[in-house]
Amino acid sequence: MNQREAPGIIFHGIYLLQLKYETNMEFQGQLMMPNIEIGYSHKIHEPKAQNQRQALECRMVLRLNTQQESPPFKLELELAARFEATGEGGYPLEKFAEIQAPAYMMPYARELVSNLTNRGIYPVLNLPPINVQTLMQHQHEDSVVQERQTPQL
Secondary structure (H helix, E strand, C coil): CCCCCCCCEEEEEEEEEEEEEEECCCCCCCCCCCEEEEEEEEEEECCCCCCCCCEEEEEEEEEEECCCCCCCEEEEEEEEEEEEECCCCCCCHHHHHHHHHHHHHHHHHHHHHHHHHHCCCCCCCCCCCCCHHHHHHHHHHHHHHHHHHCCCC
C-alpha cells in the first residue's frame, strides 16, 4: 500500500534531550527496584501550508527513585519523539498523543536505562514492561490526593 494513501501516523524519530546519571561510590545497602516516575507532555502543530501535515511533538521525562537516603545511583532522562499524521481518515493525532505515543517511547527509555546501568559498577537494571498509561494515571491520582491533603495557607 502506498504510504501516501495509508491512513495513520508516521514516526520520524526519538531523541535523547538530557541524561543525568550519578553513581554513589559509598553505597552499601541492598539494591532495590526503583520507583519509576514519568512526566509526559505533547504538543500538536497544525500545518502552516497546504502541503504540510499535522505534526506531533512528545516529551517524556523518566526518573528512577529508590526512596533510600543514599541510593546506589540517581538517573533521569528526557526524550523527545516526533510523529506526523498521514492524512484524512487516520487515527486522531490527539488520541494517539495521549495513549499510544507514551507507550511507543517507553522501550527507548528502558533500553537507555539498561545500557547505561550495564556500564556502571552495580548490576544492570532492566526495567520491567510498564503500562505507561496506568502508571501516569496513578501518578496523577496521587498528586491530586496530595494537593487535597496539603493545608492551604
